Amino acid sequence: MHSPSLLQSPYSHFSVIMSNNPSTLPIPLQPDEVMQLRFTELQLSIRAKELLHQSQLSEMGATLANLSLQLDEVKQHVASDVADRNKSLRRLEGSESRLDTLHRKIHNIASNLSATNRRTFLQEKRLSLLRRDIQKVAQSVRPPVLLGTGRFENVIFPEDSPAGARPTLPLPRSGRSRALAEDQDVPQTANAEDSDDNEVDNPEEEDEEED
Structure with missing residues (x-):
């Protein structure tokens, strides 16, 4: 609003002074x-x-400029938030893809491990049956063969061994205890067969007993 003094005449106060002083005339x-x-x-x-209008327009222009700056900042924040959200979505999709790949790998590894365990079980079963058969064959020969496990460093042939004699196989350290345990399972017929062989190797003792 304008000041009342602007709407009044600039000489109105003179007329007021003159009206208060009756001796003076306007x-x-x-x-x-x-x-x-x-x-x-x-x-x-x-x-x-x-x-006044220019001042108001200037204030409104400054206000609009400030609002424009604030609007630009808001737009930048929104664009940054959208970019971060899109980046997070891409990372999440990549993580889900890697997780699916890892699940498939784990499933394949579990399947392969199950198949490997099955093959190992069958091979162990075959080896057990084969070992049993080998033990039966080794015990059936004369003299019985003492089986051992491990690596043999050398083979010792007895001196003056008759034709067809089998070499003596030294047992390694790792297989001695197992061989001793297996030796206890050998039937008593082996000792009898050894005694028979000793009697055949000493015919002179039999002649002395007959005399």
């Missing part, structure tokens, strides 16, 4: 001067309104 003004004063007063009032 200064007579020509009609042209009065019109000029009125016109000047109107111009000043219009100028004041223009200045």
